[in-house]
Amino acid sequence: MAKHVYSFGDGRAEGSASERDLLGGKGANLAEMCNLGLPVPPGFTITAEVCRAYYANAKSYPEGLKVEATDALRRLEAQVGASFGDAGRPLLVSVRSGARASMPGMMETVLNLGLNDETVEGLARQSKDARFAFDSYRRFIQMYGDVVLGVEHHEFEEALARYKETRGLRWDTELTEDDWREIVSLYRDLVEERLGRPFPQDVDEQLWGAIGAVFDSWMNRRAITYRQLHGMPDSSGTAVSVQAMVFGNMGDGCATGVAFTRNPSTGEKLPFGEYLLNAQGEDVVAGIRTPHPLTRHETAQGSELVSFEEAMPEIYGELVKVFELLESHYRDMQDIEFTVQCGKLWMLQTRVGKRTVQAALKIAVAMVAEGVIGREEAVRRIDPDRLEQLLHPGLDPSAPREVIARGLPASPGAATGAVVFSSDDARERAARGDAVILVRTETSPEDIHGMHAARGILTSRGGMTSHAAVVARGMGRACVSGASAVRIDHEARLFTAGNDQVLEGEVITIDGSTGEVMRGEVPMVVPELSGDFRVLMGWADSFRTLIVRANAETPPDAETALSFGAEGIGLCRTEHMFFEENRIVAIREMILAEDEPGRCRALDKLLPMQRADFVELFRIMAGHPVTIRLLDPPLHEFLPKLDDEIADFASDTGIDPRRLRLRIAQLQEVNPMLGHRGCRLGISYPEIYEMQVRAVFEAAIDVGAELDQTVVPEIMIPLVASRNEFDLMKALVERVADRVAQDNSAELHYLVGTMIELPRAALCAHSIAEAAEFFSFGTNDLTQTTFGISRDDATSFLDTYTRRRIFEADPFVSLDQEGVGRLMRLAVEEGRAARPDLHLGICGEHGGDPASIRFCQGLKLDYVSCSPYRVPIARLAAAQAALEEAE
Amino acid sequence: MAKHVYSFGDGRAEGSASERDLLGGKGANLAEMCNLGLPVPPGFTITAEVCRAYYANAKSYPEGLKVEATDALRRLEAQVGASFGDAGRPLLVSVRSGARASMPGMMETVLNLGLNDETVEGLARQSKDARFAFDSYRRFIQMYGDVVLGVEHHEFEEALARYKETRGLRWDTELTEDDWREIVSLYRDLVEERLGRPFPQDVDEQLWGAIGAVFDSWMNRRAITYRQLHGMPDSSGTAVSVQAMVFGNMGDGCATGVAFTRNPSTGEKLPFGEYLLNAQGEDVVAGIRTPHPLTRHETAQGSELVSFEEAMPEIYGELVKVFELLESHYRDMQDIEFTVQCGKLWMLQTRVGKRTVQAALKIAVAMVAEGVIGREEAVRRIDPDRLEQLLHPGLDPSAPREVIARGLPASPGAATGAVVFSSDDARERAARGDAVILVRTETSPEDIHGMHAARGILTSRGGMTSHAAVVARGMGRACVSGASAVRIDHEARLFTAGNDQVLEGEVITIDGSTGEVMRGEVPMVVPELSGDFRVLMGWADSFRTLIVRANAETPPDAETALSFGAEGIGLCRTEHMFFEENRIVAIREMILAEDEPGRCRALDKLLPMQRADFVELFRIMAGHPVTIRLLDPPLHEFLPKLDDEIADFASDTGIDPRRLRLRIAQLQEVNPMLGHRGCRLGISYPEIYEMQVRAVFEAAIDVGAELDQTVVPEIMIPLVASRNEFDLMKALVERVADRVAQDNSAELHYLVGTMIELPRAALCAHSIAEAAEFFSFGTNDLTQTTFGISRDDATSFLDTYTRRRIFEADPFVSLDQEGVGRLMRLAVEEGRAARPDLHLGICGEHGGDPASIRFCQGLKLDYVSCSPYRVPIARLAAAQAALEEAE
Numbered sequence A, B: 001m002a003k004h005v006y007s008f009g010d011g012r013a014e015g016s017a018s019e020r021d022l023l024g025g026k027g028a029n030l031a032e033m034c035n036l037g038l039p040v041p042p043g044f045t046i047t048a049e050v051c052r053a054y055y056a057n058a059k060s061y062p063e064g065l066k067v068e069a070t071d072a073l074r075r076l077e078a079q080v081g082a083s084f085g086d087a088g089r090p091l092l093v094s095v096r097s098g099a100r101a102s103m104p105g106m107m108e109t110v111l112n113l114g115l116n117d118e119t120v121e122g123l124a125r126q127s128k129d130a131r132f133a134f135d136s137y138r139r140f141i142q143m144y145g146d147v148v149l150g151v152e153h154h155e156f157e158e159a160l161a162r163y164k165e166t167r168g169l170r171w172d173t174e175l176t177e178d179d180w181r182e183i184v185s186l187y188r189d190l191v192e193e194r195l196g197r198p199f200p201q202d203v204d205e206q207l208w209g210a211i212g213a214v215f216d217s218w219m220n221r222r223a224i225t226y227r228q229l230h231g232m233p234d235s236s237g238t239a240v241s242v243q244a245m246v247f248g249n250m251g252d253g254c255a256t257g258v259a260f261t262r263n264p265s266t267g268e269k270l271p272f273g274e275y276l277l278n279a280q281g282e283d284v285v286a287g288i289r290t291p292h293p294l295t296r297h298e299t300a301q302g303s304e305l306v307s308f309e310e311a312m313p314e315i316y317g318e319l320v321k322v323f324e325l326l327e328s329h330y331r332d333m334q335d336i337e338f339t340v341q342c343g344k345l346w347m348l349q350t351r352v353g354k355r356t357v358q359a360a361l362k363i364a365v366a367m368v369a370e371g372v373i374g375r376e377e378a379v380r381r382i383d384p385d386r387l388e389q390l391l392h393p394g395l396d397p398s399a400p401r402e403v404i405a406r407g408l409p410a411s412p413g414a415a416t417g418a419v420v421f422s423s424d425d426a427r428e429r430a431a432r433g434d435a436v437i438l439v440r441t442e443t444s445p446e447d448i449h450g451m452h453a454a455r456g457i458l459t460s461r462g463g464m465t466s467h468a469a470v471v472a473r474g475m476g477r478a479c480v481s482g483a484s485a486v487r488i489d490h491e492a493r494l495f496t497a498g499n500d501q502v503l504e505g506e507v508i509t510i511d512g513s514t515g516e517v518m519r520g521e522v523p524m525v526v527p528e529l530s531g532d533f534r535v536l537m538g539w540a541d542s543f544r545t546l547i548v549r550a551n552a553e554t555p556p557d558a559e560t561a562l563s564f565g566a567e568g569i570g571l572c573r574t575e576h577m578f579f580e581e582n583r584i585v586a587i588r589e590m591i592l593a594e595d596e597p598g599r600c601r602a603l604d605k606l607l608p609m610q611r612a613d614f615v616e617l618f619r620i621m622a623g624h625p626v627t628i629r630l631l632d633p634p635l636h637e638f639l640p641k642l643d644d645e646i647a648d649f650a651s652d653t654g655i656d657p658r659r660l661r662l663r664i665a666q667l668q669e670v671n672p673m674l675g676h677r678g679c680r681l682g683i684s685y686p687e688i689y690e691m692q693v694r695a696v697f698e699a700a701i702d703v704g705a706e707l708d709q710t711v712v713p714e715i716m717i718p719l720v721a722s723r724n725e726f727d728l729m730k731a732l733v734e735r736v737a738d739r740v741a742q743d744n745s746a747e748l749h750y751l752v753g754t755m756i757e758l759p760r761a762a763l764c765a766h767s768i769a770e771a772a773e774f775f776s777f778g779t780n781d782l783t784q785t786t787f788g789i790s791r792d793d794a795t796s797f798l799d800t801y802t803r804r805r806i807f808e809a810d811p812f813v814s815l816d817q818e819g820v821g822r823l824m825r826l827a828v829e830e831g832r833a834a835r836p837d838l839h840l841g842i843c844g845e846h847g848g849d850p851a852s853i854r855f856c857q858g859l860k861l862d863y864v865s866c867s868p869y870r871v872p873i874a875r876l877a878a879a880q881a882a883l884e885e886a887e
Helices: A017-035 A048-056 A065-080 A119-127 A130-149 A153-167 A177-195 A203-217 A221-229 A281-286 A313-330 A357-369 A375-381 A384-391 A423-431 A445-453 A467-475 A531-543 A555-563 A574-579 A581-592 A596-621 A643-653 A657-667 A679-684 A686-707 A723-743 A759-763 A765-771 A779-787 A795-803 A820-834 A850-859 A868-886 B017-035 B048-056 B065-080 B119-127 B130-149 B153-167 B177-195 B203-217 B221-229 B281-286 B313-330 B357-369 B375-381 B384-391 B423-431 B445-453 B467-475 B531-543 B555-563 B574-579 B581-592 B596-621 B643-653 B657-667 B679-684 B686-707 B723-743 B759-763 B765-771 B779-787 B795-803 B820-834 B850-859 B868-886
Strands: A005-009 A043-046 A093-099 A109-113 A238-244 A255-260 A272-277 A334-341 A344-352 A403-406 A408-411 A414-420 A436-440 A456-459 A478-481 A486-489 A494-497 A500-503 A507-511 A516-519 A547-551 A569-573 A626-629 A714-717 A751-756 A774-777 A839-842 A863-866 B005-009 B043-046 B093-099 B109-113 B238-244 B255-260 B272-277 B334-341 B344-352 B403-406 B408-411 B414-420 B436-440 B456-459 B478-481 B486-489 B494-497 B500-503 B507-511 B516-519 B547-551 B569-573 B626-629 B714-717 B751-756 B774-777 B839-842 B863-866
Touching: A005 A017, A005 A065, A017 A043, A017 A048, A017 A093, A017 A238, A017 A344, A043 A065, A043 A093, A048 A203, A048 A238, A065 A238, A093 A203, A109 A130, A109 A203, A119 A130, A130 A153, A130 A177, A130 A203, A153 A177, A203 A238, A313 A334, A313 A344, A357 A375, A357 A384, A357 A531, A375 A531, A375 A868, A384 A868, A403 A500, A408 A467, A414 A423, A414 A456, A423 A436, A423 A445, A436 A445, A436 A486, A445 A467, A445 A574, A456 A467, A456 A507, A467 A478, A478 A507, A531 A868, A547 A555, A547 A868, A555 A596, A555 A868, A569 A574, A569 A596, A569 A863, A574 A581, A574 A596, A581 A596, A581 A643, A581 A657, A596 A626, A596 A686, A643 A657, A679 A686, A679 A723, A679 B795, A686 A723, A714 A723, A714 A774, A723 A751, A723 A765, A751 A759, A751 A765, A759 A765, A759 A779, A759 A820, A759 B779, A759 B820, A765 A774, A765 A820, A774 A820, A779 A820, A779 B759, A779 B779, A795 B679, A820 A839, A820 A850, A820 B759, A839 A850, A850 A868, A863 A868, B005 B017, B005 B065, B017 B043, B017 B048, B017 B093, B017 B238, B017 B344, B043 B065, B043 B093, B048 B203, B048 B238, B065 B238, B093 B203, B109 B130, B109 B203, B119 B130, B130 B153, B130 B177, B130 B203, B153 B177, B203 B238, B255 B281, B313 B334, B313 B344, B357 B375, B357 B384, B357 B531, B375 B531, B375 B868, B384 B868, B403 B500, B408 B467, B414 B423, B414 B456, B423 B436, B423 B445, B436 B445, B436 B486, B445 B467, B445 B574, B456 B467, B456 B507, B467 B478, B478 B507, B531 B868, B547 B555, B547 B868, B555 B596, B555 B868, B569 B574, B569 B596, B569 B863, B574 B581, B574 B596, B581 B596, B581 B643, B581 B657, B596 B626, B596 B686, B643 B657, B679 B686, B679 B723, B686 B723, B714 B723, B714 B774, B723 B751, B723 B765, B751 B759, B751 B765, B759 B765, B759 B779, B759 B820, B765 B774, B765 B820, B774 B820, B779 B820, B820 B839, B820 B850, B839 B850, B850 B868, B863 B868
Parallel strands: A414 A436, A436 A456, A456 A478, A547 A569, A547 A863, A569 A626, A626 A714, A714 A751, A751 A774, A774 A839, A839 A863, B414 B436, B436 B456, B456 B478, B547 B569, B547 B863, B569 B626, B626 B714, B714 B751, B751 B774, B774 B839, B839 B863
Antiparallel strands: A005 A043, A043 A238, A093 A109, A093 A238, A255 A272, A255 A334, A334 A344, A403 A516, A408 A478, A414 A507, A486 A494, A494 A500, A507 A516, B005 B043, B043 B238, B093 B109, B093 B238, B255 B272, B255 B334, B334 B344, B403 B516, B408 B478, B414 B507, B486 B494, B494 B500, B507 B516
């Protein structure tokens, strides 16, 4: 028969920290602290296994549990020298939940359990403080009443308030022993009135009521939601720890506090915390009284608050020793709770302390220096996703804000600016030096200039991987997408959000890290990249085996990518180069040309511009590899859409507006994602790709001569579904290469490869790899086609899907390993079988997602490529993946 | 060393019919006829291997060829008793191409070769007919000049015309020997003038010139195009046959003709053919003279034409014996060419005769009765795709027509009617008894009623699997889709096609079997389903192992399907039931409802209608299985689109038009194919699916009681991408089933399965099959997502793709086995591994395509489901696939 109850106390325990699954985080840690010899109030833990059995068997307990628990209770009584329910020396206990992973505040806790009308008198006698005893009793009734009996907290609060009002009392501290006796009586009446039976006086009944309430709270709505949000399974269950009460509020010489072994904000190696004299733990947390600082060091200039270090110097000394012991044992910064009961220190809890990313970096680097952990461990300890906070300005967390709408946190960082509703307005106002926020229903490649010009982008439609989100992340612009409450009224030049109304030109602030949209300006903080960051990233690079490249095409993006440590460009989207003012006209001429000669004339104008783009890019990247994807989006994306845009363009260029409209209508597509784009364009209009490839090769020759270093462009064919398409496009590239080489009497070195972004390409990888020199997984489109989900349209249901956990995660954020990943694995295996030196990478958004990077490491890809601002994250995640694999 | 030249003649040959690859169809057949002892003019064949070598070696002949050919020529001279180039007894030969498969008219032929200024006199002497000799010579100069020397045909024709004009002559028959001598001289001058050298007099030069021209013609543009259209490889090459000339125009006792051993139109077992006395073969084919019928039987009532049977009764008797010999040897109807030279019959060619599908059926069934072939062979001989001709009315092939535009042959059959531009107009005019053709840019589910009302549908956009095409095929309506020249001008109420203009109400005719659009009415022929058809289909059914179901939802469609032999419904698209006048209003109310209660109120109205639909369907299908797919298309498909439709709907229903527009805008999608549809709707709005499932189950109970037979509905969940989606929807179905069973105190039997129409579903088949009782491959959407091609937008490039053979076939017509097929195979294998009795079918358009059916047979699917009009095709194709597999 399995053991259901594990005792701890008096410097030893039946469990240890390794048994989190069984004892929960709290129970395991209490056991561990006991084993360390720390002063922990004794107690016992009912295992999470009992919880699982409880739910599996219609909420009934496994056989033998009660006997085991009673035995443990008897041992506890012996250790404490008190008896449960004994009026002379009553044992009081706390009953707490403890899941494997912390779920702060989600489940129930009952304190002071064991008090009843008789034992309260015993407590009064024993503590020589009847006021304390009755205050404790009323706290117990209130908590137990709320948690176990279902009498709501506020009813007790109201009863207390009425009592104080009738007596003309304002503060709890004004209440005397008699007042508390009276209130206990009022509380018991309240319970009896609500329940039709008296407040339970039997302490065993109290105990099992509380245990049951904790188990029940595992499946309360907020706990379920919390687990969903944090990706935790419902099946693991919670343990219940029953522990002897210690009191920080038993008069002088008593105190309670919380502390970190190092500063959780800065990471500085100094204890940090708060305490209250003569108080219970909840008082510190609840903020009813202002807690005092733990150390003298922390005491604010001019503050009158006496630190714990000063108030209880001896115990502080003891505490510091405990800190050292805990850090050396746990090898990490700890977050602890302690109580001093009549001059004796008790440790109630210890756990790894949460910290800012800045602190995490400092602590990790410092602990390596201290010899506590190794570099591998330091690298492992930083959550790569949190690095993002370091790279973008954020709102001052203490600043007040008026949130008027919420959307998705699509691109981190915060931005403040005047509202504009068109990209042209954005550019115009930005050119005048204004900070602007571009507000659109959704964005398209036509908006690139406006997005560049804006500080931030707000859209009312689109998900985390909508055009706005992807481009904004690439540019490092803050972006809130899919803020569905935002309705733009172009005519009235304003947007509404619920009852709020914001006029064009009014200032708003968006926080791309939280999805909040706020009225007016909110102060910002711009964190700096610390030396610790550089040290840790250096270590990460030394462990990493995956190369990290960036998705970039503009010079600023390429420079940012390099500064963040990118080792090349994995995806240069040539179409982004086409949206600059002077190019879009030529592009449109090309699209509107009646025939091939007309298209060629327009392309001749584009050639020098495109060549100049590549010259600049190759110069910046100075020998680092650059993968250039040929034109990908359908042509209609380049044409004007709105009526007045069409009219303007027609009058600017002298094109017959009717012909323009006709061509726009002809090019219109029902499902542009699945339309005439990618290499399908290269096959229909080879002259477009010929121009692009010529520009690349001519630039490579120019920059190669300039740098005296061969530039080896990697030409990437988009949207390949079949070997034949690739062969045709490869032949085109080779034809142009031969011509350029001949024209320039130069030798050209280059690679030709393909995106793998359609299921069919993955399924035909063997055949394609016979011809292609590299594969780059375009996991955005591959996810769209594998799932049959348009990311532009997914917001209407994807939210429900992730909330209800139909999908484990948003597949556009974290790679779907079961479906998309299976296609990738197949393509990797069969591609490598056909061509052992096939170069393999990923250039979808997933290239910057840690879980996806881990998967890529498993596939043994050569590189990941992500937006410039995610390069450090990818470097760190890749290092962690390599370390994990090495294990 | 390989043998390059194969001789034949005098009742034996070096080759046989089995050597088509080497000798070409013609050479192999000539050899075979010789071996059969038929009177074949002797000759020799230069192998196709020589042609392959010719192209592999820069158009040079393999060593030894000329020596071998000269040897063969000497043997030929000996057999004929004439000498090549000899003025006394000149040997004349024909030089013809012969590829493995017939390519009629694509390559070059030269007749009468061996004539020059000297031999022509010998021929005149020998034939005692100088006029004939010089006519033959001028024909030779003209043909050789055109084919070998590049002097165009029309130049000779013009010279002849000028000659006749100056002499005041009208008919060739009026020309005398001297005229032809003169013309020969004119022709020779013409050649010399154009070429700067005289017409070749050396007969060996003539021979090798002609052989080279035939080889060259293998790669002429029209031959390449023909091979592309017929899926033939360029690499096989052509053989060249050199054969002694026989003359049907050497005076009395001479004739030439073509004949079929049975009637190729009706299949009747009577020889059928045409001949001309004193003529060359080309005269029969060219239609310069009206040929006479072969048999007395064929002679039209009151015709003065004398049949061959009457004109040359002895030789006719000989010919009939040849026919019998050929049919018993080749075991099929033959198409032969013969010539009678001075009372002697010569067989020039025999091949399997082309025939109408009606004839094919009659001949196959008759030959089984005659004991010539077995039933398996009879079933194999019918091309399933051609059955379609039997099922739809077609244009009278002899009727004149004015073609104004061409599109894709999207749904077979022809239709004539007045042009309408909206579905409402179509219904209105059809209700008044008019035949109408619905002309739209493209159609959507909103047009169902108009398409039903119309005789035919013409669209200017969309491919073979566009909405219009798919629905039209399902309904058996003629459809021409993607006729891109057609431009609709709604304002002017007309459409243009190039310079043509067709007003609303004008009559046009469309031919859905050819893609032609014609002005006015063109007479039709409606073939009847013959007894032979039923006999042969019965045999097919006896061999078939795949079950054939139909995609149908309306009562007429279900009845058509049953009458064509469908064994159940494989796909009932419930949304098609929603477009009837009275339903669409309730559907729209449901979509526009603000909340779930509002939706439920609208759904309550729909429930009885939907239940009535299923009652009718179950009644018609009387125990045959019916697979019902729950609502699939995105909701916006049900809302009005055009401004006046919106206004009408708003005023009809009293809904605020602004709110209506807002909701329409909200529901709009960038890529509706990848949007909020399928089970995503069922998850967002479970009440919709609940209503549908309730209607199905209530109908099943009603009809089950009525028929005293359990109705077992198969509920199919669309667009499943993950196991979780399926589980949720299955739970919904079970929940409703339990409730309906309880409410009706009935027991319900049903299956719940899923479409496999997304790559991810195929990739997760193992997991899904654990929960799903059947899979139905939705290969339309699976093809769209696997290729990343929207069938609505594919016309702009897919045509180029199939024309340039980038894709072997249109993947929406014939299943892509490499990509889509691989996913299907994976899903079948892994699905069956999880659930050995998993029921597997296909319900995409491919379910009616013979090549795809063969693939499904290989996968061991349980059934294929296709549009009602393709059911017979599927039955036959499935039988052929089963026979092939059994081999």
